[in-house]
Every structure is written in structure tokens, then in C-alpha cells.
Amino acid sequence: MEGLRVKHRTKEEFVADFLREGIIAGRFPRGSKLKQAELAQMIGTSITPVREAIKLLEAEGFVLGDSHRGAVVAPFDMDSTEEIVDLRVTLESKLALAAIKRLTPQIVDELRDLQAQIEKAAEAGDRESVRTINYRFHETIYMSAELPQTLRFVRILWARYPFDLINKLEHRIDRASAEHREMLSAIIVHDEAAMLSALRSHIRAGWDEFKANYAT
Template sequence: MEYRTKEEQVADYLRERIISGVFPRGSRLKQAEIAEQLRLSITPVREALKLLEAEGYISGDSYRGARVVPFDAGASAEILQLRLLLESQLVRAAIERITTKDIAELRVLADDFAKSFESGDRATARGVNYRFHRQLYDIAQLPQTLHFVQILWARYPFDLINSASGRGEHAVREHEEILQAFASGDASAAMLAMRKHIESGWTVLKSLSDSAQAE
């Protein structure tokens, strides 16, 4: 988005790659390497790392190399409820502003997500999924709400959820339901579809957690 500062763009680039697994949990991020990769000066990268540390994506000394923190595999029901509350607000606001062009761009991302899962490239699928939700929520123009949502995302084990058998197919259908509701301008249906999407992922997480405890 054109209105973002360089550090915000870098932070978004890093969030996507952390969530997708390009930068694995527990790995180190060195600002000099990132700056070289993005062909930027150190300053916006350093500031982006500070943003991510404040949100809970990384920890440590950004000068020597920050470490990507693990997802919270025991993500609490409180995180789920906060996601449902805040992301519903973003959906309600977004449906009042979304354009035909926005929907077309989101459909491209939804199709890319489906193709990535079908090809078995789950890392790419997670990255596209991040862009789908981020682009959708950007339309709401509620930056503070989105900021808090990103903090919750830092604590949510998307990699574990998306590793579950059949999750990709379900997510593809859920994305389509969300887009259909937006295309029809039905705020209630859009909020319900997003709630279903989030709760579906939570159900998978709880099932995996219960299975691990049983073992």
C-alpha cells in the first residue's frame, strides 16, 4: 500500500515470511542481510525489527540478529475470542469500502492459495493466505485494530494448523464463502463466513493438541 512507510513495508514483508515459514521459528534475522536482500539502508530494517519485536514476532537484539519466536502451540481460547471480535470489526468496516477491483485482487490471491496447496507448497500457501487476509483487512482502514490483530497472529500456530490433512481444501472453500459475501455486499454473511473460517482453524488446532496429549 502506497501510504505505508518503508519500515512498515519491511515489517509486513517479514511478517509474511515468518508466518509462511520462509524464516523458520527459532531462526535468526540479521538486519544487514535483510537490508541487502531488499536493497534498502539499515535504518528502515532496524525500525521494522523493532515493530516486530513489539508485536511479539521476534525477540533479542536487532543489532546482532533477532530470533524469530516460536508460535504458541497452546494458543488459548482468549486469543480465539479476541481474533473473532477484532477481525469481525475489520470485516464490517471493509465491506463498506470494498470495490470491484478489490474483490478481483482478492480472488487472484484466493486462487493462488488454492494452487499452492494443490501443488503441495504449503509455505507459499501460508504466505499467500497472509496476504489475502492482510489485503482484505487493509480495506477497512482501521490501522489500530489491524495492529492488534497482527499481535494476535504472532501468537497463533498457523504452521501447525495448515499442516493438518484436509485443512487446505477447507480453507479454499471458506475463502470463497468470504468473497461471495463481500461480492453481494452482505455484511452479516461476510462476518459469519470469517467467523467460520477462524473457528475452523481453531478446531483443527484443538484436535491436533488433543492427539498430541493422548500420545
């Protein structure tokens, strides 16, 4: 998580990003309890930023609070996801279009490095790493848009999207890697239309594949 985009973060924001990434990657399974003391030890911080980060993730929908069980990772709701996909396409297209105008050579180099990591992880069959790096790839682009409210709503949508389950589909990580490569190629040459087309196809492809497999 090193890099320009995390330099000025508070501890709470850093922990929230760590947990958000972990939930999306599947390291913290749906329905599992998030124990503050264990998380603080894992991250190397005090309980206070962990507690505040969990409150932030509750507001986004990644985590559910329960007076008896404590904080648990939110479950996936199949019935609401079709609408979420449509909203993701709309809002993430807005972020990507704003970002492509602001991406510095240094950020583009970071995206190149992340893509290389995705391809290496996909080749090794490392699903968790692909999911983690996929998250970082999109975050790096979207944070460059400098539209924090739009990004906040996108994260709320991500909290309700079955990234971890889609990631388990056979050969999905290879296809996702190729889709990212197409996005990056368009970003490098500043081809806005091609970048938007690749992004929208990437978002819909995973969901369409999941629906086809979920129904069988």
C-alpha cells in the first residue's frame, strides 16, 4: 500500500483501506467477525483507529454492526446486484473519465507496475492476489479523478458486489488480467472512448459470468 496515494492518510483511513481491500479480496469472508484486537495486532496499530475504521466501513456497507456479535463482514444480496452493476458502470465511468485527464507519468508507471503484478499473480493462479491488486488498480485510477464524493458512492457499491465470489470462477482471473491490460493500453495513449469501453466491458463481464454460473 505504499505510494503517493497513501502519504497523507490518517491511521483510520489507512486501516479502512486495509480492511476494504481485504474484504474485496476475500481475506475477510462474508459473515466473519472482525475482532478489533486481532486486527490492531495484524496491522501494527492501536485499537482506536481500527474501531473508527470499522465505523467508516459500516457507513459504506462493507460491515454490519451487531450488539451481540460485534462487527461482521456484510453478506452478498443477489437480488440487488443487477442495479449495482448499472450504477457501477455509470459512476466508475465518471471517475475514469475525470482521472484520465489528470494521470501523471508517475501514476501511469504505478498502473503499469500493478498490471505486471496482476499478470504474474494470474499466471501463478493466485486468486487472492489478483483480487487485491485489481482493487489497487481501480483505486489508483479513481483517486486521481479528485472526485471524493463520487468515489465514496462507488465504495458503497463495491461493498454490495460479490467480488470474492466472481474471483472463484474458473479462469476469471486470466480474463480479468486481459481486461485490465486493455484498459491500461487505452489510458497510456489517452484514448478516452477505448478506456471507457474497456472499463464497462470489464465491469459487466464478471457479473455476466457469475450470473451464468450462479444459475446452474
